[in-house]
Amino acid sequence: MPSQADKLRSLLEAEKLHVMPCCFDALSAKLIEQADFDLTFMSGFAISASRIGQPDLGLMSYGEVLDHLGNITQAVNFPVIADGDTGYGNAMNVHRTVSGFAKAGAAAIMIEDQLSPKRCGHTPGKEVVTREEAFDRIRAASDARKDGADILILARTDARHEHGLREAIDRATRFKELGADILFVEAPKTIAEMETICRELPGPKMANIVEGGETPELSHKELEDMGFAIAAYPLTLMASAMKAMMETLAKLKSDSDRTPLMMDFAELRDRIGFNDYYEQSSRYETSRRS
Structure with missing residues (x-):
């Protein structure tokens, strides 16, 4: 049987867009699989909200995230990409995080270049580490794979916010050279910026579509024609579920x-x-x- 990492590699070989609803627990992951999507992403924003009822501001520990990931991967049989945040420390922590996520069944792990404690990519106050530290994180992730972790690396940069698109593209280009499989430039603000990302960066790219966020909400066809391999929808399910629960609670309270x-x-x-x-x-x- 192919591993989940192998399944994801096969998906990425197809020149098409993979629409990726993001999950926040094992049940939401099961529903995504039942709806015949190819893969899912364990959103750090969503699991922080669902597990501890707190915002995605670096409050969850590595152990909590790993435990949550294990529940999700055991409930489904399709690739799960997991949010590894900043790797939970220095380069050695990144190595451990990548290895642990691979053992827990993740097909890929996202490692980002934000300063810890990180923030949601579409909220104020983001800062990134130096290039050297950012590159060390991806280098350590790649080394973990060389040491036996069967997992893909999704490298994310938030440098667009502080330093502009050119710095973000330069960082992502180096991430690819260091072994990243999928590149993710967070929060481009215009269609032109999204086109530049796809035109200038090698390999599979991911777009992050937050309804009401900073990135334009394009159609699946527009994203595919642009050249994105994955379109992540990190809050679509959680926001829908929360709205439905609040409406139902109001009905229950009024005996409707x-x-x-x-x-x-x-x-x-x-x-x-x-x-x-x-x-x-x-x-x-x-x-x-x-």
């Missing part, structure tokens, strides 16, 4: 009919996996008696 906002109970059980469990457990006599 909330069922139109809810998934049917039979479908809910099926999508969670009750029917699969019953089918499998029917093969075992002791399970039938329990």
Whole structure:
């Protein structure tokens, strides 16, 4: 059986756009897989909100993120790209983080060049480390792979915010030379900037589409024609779920009919996996008696 990293490598060989809804827990990852998407991304923004109820400002530890990742990868059978933030320390921490994420089943890990504690790429106050430190992070990630980690490296730069697009492109170009498989220049502000990224950077590129964020919200065809390999939607599911929950809570509080906002109970059980469990457990006599 091919590894999840191999599955992702095969996806990237196709010259097409892969639309990637981002998950925030094992259930949302299962729903993405059931909806026939090719892959998902474990969003740091989303898991910080769902696991600890806090903003994505570097509050979660490596151990918490690793535990969350393991729950997700065990629930699905398609590639999961995981947000490794800044690597949780110096270059040696990056090496450990990449190795740990690979063992947890991630197909790829994203490592970025923000100053720790990092911030969401579409919020104020972002700063990046020096070129030398940024390059050391990707070098350490590549070394972890040489040391046996079966995982792809998604290298992210947030340098556009402080230093302009040229610095971001220069950093991303060097990331590729150091072994990155996928390049991600965060938060371009115009279509022209997105076109420049695709024209000047080698290999697969990722676009990050945050509804209401700084990057233009282009159609899938426009992104594909531009040359992006992956379009990430980091908050689409979480924002939709939160809106639905707030509307349902309001209905419940006012004793109004909330069922139109809810998934049917039979479908809910099926999508969670009750029917699969019953089918499998029917093969075992002791399970039938329990």
